[in-house]
Amino acid sequence: MNTTNQVMDFFDHQERAKANSRRFTILYIIAVVLICAAVALVAGLVAWFVSDVPPSSKLDLVIVVSLITAVFTALTIVSGSVYRISELRGGGSSVAMSLGGRLIDPSSRDPKERQLLNVIEEMAIASGVPVPPVFLMPNEHGINAFAAGYAPGDAVIGVTQGCINALTRDELQGVMAHEFSHILNGDMRLNIRMIGLLNGILIITIVGQLLLQAAPRSARGKNGIWILVLMLVIAFAMLIIGSIGALSARIIQAKISRQREFLADASAVQFTRNPNGIANALRRIGGHARRASIKHPRTQEAGHMFFGEALRVTSMLRSTLASHPPLKERIIRIDPSWDGTMLESLIADEKIAPLSNQEKLKSVIPDLGMGQSALLMPMLALSGNMTPAHIKHARSLIVSIPQELRDAAHDIYSGSAVVYALLLDRKDAGIHQAQIDHLNHHADPAIAAMVEVLSSIASTMSPELRLPLLDMTLGSLAHLSENQHREFRANVKALIKIDNSVDLFEWVTLGVLTRHLDERFGQSKPQVTQYYALGKLTNEISVLLSALAHAGATDEYAAGESVLLGEDSLKSLLRGARINLLPMEQSNLHALDTALRTLAQCATKIKRDLLKACALVVAADHEITTNEAELLRAVADILGVPTPPLLPGQKLL
Amino acid sequence: MGIWITLGILTFLVVVVLLFVVGIYNKLVTLKNRYLNAFAQIEVQLKRRHDLIPSLVETVKGYMAHEQETLEAVINARNLAASALKDATQDASNPETMKSLANAEGALGGAMGGLFAVMEAYPDLKADKSMSALQEELTSTENKIAFSRQAFNDSIAKYNTHRQSFPQVIVAPVVGHGTDAAFLEFEDSAQIQAAPKIDITGNQ
Numbered sequence: 001m002n003t004t005n006q007v008m009d010f011f012d013h014q015e016r017a018k019a020n021s022r023r024f025t026i027l028y029i030i031a032v033v034l035i036c037a038a039v040a041l042v043a044g045l046v047a048w049f050v051s052d053v054p055p056s057s058k059l060d061l062v063i064v065v066s067l068i069t070a071v072f073t074a075l076t077i078v079s080g081s082v083y084r085i086s087e088l089r090g091g092g093s094s095v096a097m098s099l100g101g102r103l104i105d106p107s108s109r110d111p112k113e114r115q116l117l118n119v120i121e122e123m124a125i126a127s128g129v130p131v132p133p134v135f136l137m138p139n140e141h142g143i144n145a146f147a148a149g150y151a152p153g154d155a156v157i158g159v160t161q162g163c164i165n166a167l168t169r170d171e172l173q174g175v176m177a178h179e180f181s182h183i184l185n186g187d188m189r190l191n192i193r194m195i196g197l198l199n200g201i202l203i204i205t206i207v208g209q210l211l212l213q214a215a216p217r218s219a220r221g222k223n224g225i226w227i228l229v230l231m232l233v234i235a236f237a238m239l240i241i242g243s244i245g246a247l248s249a250r251i252i253q254a255k256i257s258r259q260r261e262f263l264a265d266a267s268a269v270q271f272t273r274n275p276n277g278i279a280n281a282l283r284r285i286g287g288h289a290r291r292a293s294i295k296h297p298r299t300q301e302a303g304h305m306f307f308g309e310a311l312r313v314t315s316m317l318r319s320t321l322a323s324h325p326p327l328k329e330r331i332i333r334i335d336p337s338w339d340g341t342m343l344e345s346l347i348a349d350e351k352i353a354p355l356s357n358q359e360k361l362k363s364v365i366p367d368l369g370m371g372q373s374a375l376l377m378p379m380l381a382l383s384g385n386m387t388p389a390h391i392k393h394a395r396s397l398i399v400s401i402p403q404e405l406r407d408a409a410h411d412i413y414s415g416s417a418v419v420y421a422l423l424l425d426r427k428d429a430g431i432h433q434a435q436i437d438h439l440n441h442h443a444d445p446a447i448a449a450m451v452e453v454l455s456s457i458a459s460t461m462s463p464e465l466r467l468p469l470l471d472m473t474l475g476s477l478a479h480l481s482e483n484q485h486r487e488f489r490a491n492v493k494a495l496i497k498i499d500n501s502v503d504l505f506e507w508v509t510l511g512v513l514t515r516h517l518d519e520r521f522g523q524s525k526p527q528v529t530q531y532y533a534l535g536k537l538t539n540e541i542s543v544l545l546s547a548l549a550h551a552g553a554t555d556e557y558a559a560g561e562s563v564l565l566g567e568d569s570l571k572s573l574l575r576g577a578r579i580n581l582l583p584m585e586q587s588n589l590h591a592l593d594t595a596l597r598t599l600a601q602c603a604t605k606i607k608r609d610l611l612k613a614c615a616l617v618v619a620a621d622h623e624i625t626t627n628e629a630e631l632l633r634a635v636a637d638i639l640g641v642p643t644p645p646l647l648p649g650q651k652l653l
Numbered sequence: 654m655g656i657w658i659t660l661g662i663l664t665f666l667v668v669v670v671l672l673f674v675v676g677i678y679n680k681l682v683t684l685k686n687r688y689l690n691a692f693a694q695i696e697v698q699l700k701r702r703h704d705l706i707p708s709l710v711e712t713v714k715g716y717m718a719h720e721q722e723t724l725e726a727v728i729n730a731r732n733l734a735a736s737a738l739k740d741a742t743q744d745a746s747n748p749e750t751m752k753s754l755a756n757a758e759g760a761l762g763g764a765m766g767g768l769f770a771v772m773e774a775y776p777d778l779k780a781d782k783s784m785s786a787l788q789e790e791l792t793s794t795e796n797k798i799a800f801s802r803q804a805f806n807d808s809i810a811k812y813n814t815h816r817q818s819f820p821q822v823i824v825a826p827v828v829g830h831g832t833d834a835a836f837l838e839f840e841d842s843a844q845i846q847a848a849p850k851i852d853i854t855g856n857q
Contacts, residue, residue: 076668446793
């Protein structure tokens with residue numbers, strides 16, 4: 001169907017989002033220059049006609065006036081944009097709350113809410129991003145959903161009451177796959193950019209309005225009438241110039257937004273390999289009395305974040321200003337044989353069919369089986385695409401985690417207990433006791449009591465489930481208060497430090513928590529790209545590839561072979577520089593940590609190639625161990641690239 | 654020419670002040686939303702507790718027919734607390750409703766304490782399987798209430814401190830954030846777990 005989209009992966013889509021973002025920025029700069037020039041021109045003309053200075057110095061006056069006006073206009077626009085962008089970067093939760101969203105309790109027992117949470121959890125684990133908090137807009141009865149946030153780590157998902165009431169599980173899955181593709185394709189960042197830049201241009205019209213209101217009051221004194229005329233002329237000029245600027249910016253924004261919607265629809269089909277899910281969801285919007293409408297007043301500026309057209313657009317401007325392509329066109333692109341009918345919405349109390357899609361999936365994807373290899377969740381990015389196999393795999397992983405642990409992980413209260421339990425030492429009784437003692441003193445006593453029970457359940461679970469379980473808890477941990485979060489993180493650090501050494505899982509845990517919770521609690525600094533080539537980074541790459549090689553290989557020779565494979569795949573980027581297998585002590589976790597922090601500053605495209613090299617090193621012996629899987633996951637997390645896991649049997653490259 | 658510079662500077666200043674005020678307002682709204690959301694977490698747990706109490710009373714009834722008064726006190730306190738919760742949910746930023754919720758929950762805690770104290774005299778009841786399951790569920794709900802209440806109070810503290818600091822303190826009353834939000838404090842679950850001598854009527 002969408003052959004071009006099938007070939008492209010997340011990295012390409014992210015690149016394209018960035019390219020769009022750049023294009024928009026360039027157009028924005030042109031627009032700002034034009035607006036400034038226009039406003040300056042008007043001011044200059046007014047100065048020419050009204051000033052009473054001698055003709056000899058008239059030109060000088062006009063130039064000075066125009067320049068000052070231009071500078072102030074530019075300052076106003078840019079500060080308006082910067083301000084709005086910095087505000088929106090504050091995180092997805094504040095956006096969701098400002099739209100009237102209420103957080104859904106991760107341990108909710110409401111069947112509809114539970115179904116939604118399950119669908120999202122499967123999707124998150126399948127795509128390698130932490131489970132996002134979910135917000136419900138209880139007063140909205142149109143069928144709609146959105147994803148908000150600046151980076152995948154602080155993303156949230158919002159859904160309307162109408163959405164969870166009116167859709168079946170398959171349809172819901174289709175809608176969520178659409179939202180996840182926005183998250184993974186880097187669309188949210190692009191959206192925030194566009195909203196912010198647009199806001200700056202709108203400021204000009206706001207200033208125009210203010211001037212218009214202020215003009216009559218300032219028209220006093222002997223020059224009163226002149227000042228009034230001046231202000232009115234400038235006010236109108238700003239209004240008109242600003243409106244034209246804003247309108248053209250909106251048209252470009254809407255055009256980009258529509259492209260990204262088609263892309264997200266196509267990706268949703270690709271993730272779920274079930275065109276009916278998303279097509280039927282769209283058909284239900286068509287058959288729903290309220291369609292996808294959102295009543296909340298702040299929808300105006302957030303309209304293009306939604307799944308369906310949230311605002312009613314007047315017919316004249318529909319084709320140029322709509323943030324979404326027409327419903328019919330979207331359905332036809334997904335299902336070319338569509339007969340043009342829409343669907344009635346589900347009756348609210350209709351029985352929820354659990355996992356009805358599983359049978360259908362079976363015919364498309366070969367069964368993965370439940371052997372040791374199928375349970376492994378090795379991160380990586382050979383394809384950079386989430387497929388139905390990933391979702392099915394995620395579901396099978398979730399089901400294999402003991403129920404008690406899953407319940408505890410979903411609960412805001414006991415989420416931290418699950419992490420503590422995973423960190424308890426089960427071999428050395430002394431250390432174990434010291435850890436328990438620490439928790440008794442520094443954690444909520446009831447949580448401390450829970451930890452021992454959970455830890456003994458976790459010890460029966462196969463080790464490759466630890467990482468997905470950790471991912472699950474991230475969703476609930478995001479809801480701790482700042483103080484509770486600080487206490488939790490301090491306890492985690494203390495539990496890890498008690499034995500004076502950091503083992504692999506502990507390191508992975510620290511990496512995952514730092515990456516995702518710091519983003520959520522606003523403690524991380526934005527990542528700045530510093531490296532566009534690998535020439536200077538050979539030492540860091542050597543550490544990275546050696547660490548991975550040692551984790552999997554049985555002897556020095558095999559490790560060397562694996563590193564060679566990785567080096568080979570990076571050949572074009574290295575330009576003749578060599579990667580060496582370092583001895584274990586030079587590629588231990590400490591060295592790896594330092595190296596990754598440097599590598600995290602590489603451009604996205606380079607990170608993709610790095611991850612590919614990592615995957616080749618890990619897969620060199622055709623066997624992926626839990627250690628390798630966890631290591632890869634942490635590497636991807638620290639590099640800041642969410643990537644669907646590599647599945648057993650998946651074709652390499 | 655002077656007038657142009659003045660006009661330009663004025664316009665710019667107006668824009669800066671406007672952005673500044675809007676910024677303060679937005680931050681206040683965000684913080685308020687955050688504590689309202691934290692309240693939603695408590696609401697879930699309190700509701701859970703209110704739902705558990707009738708089944709607890711039902712179970713207990715069979716064993717202690719002579720303690721009608723205690724049971725009624727529990728049911729009454731539960732109903733009062735449930736309606737106080739409903740009011741508080743309507744407007745979690747109102748200190749009044751928050752206070753009456755705190756009082757009602759305190760009274761419920763007291764009544765439950767009374768019930769548990771009386772139960773000590775019925776060893777059969779303590780051995781009842783469904784009873785111990787209910788009690789376990791109730792205790793864990795209590796813990797969760799305490800935990801989410803802590804998170805709620807944290808976010809209230811953050812909102813209040815932010816609101817009271819300069820320069821927000823000047824802008825806040827103008828944009829409708831003139832009063833502090835109320836903390837939620839009630840007589841803690843310690844009473845229920847320890848079950849000491851408690852006034853049966855539940856009045857503090």
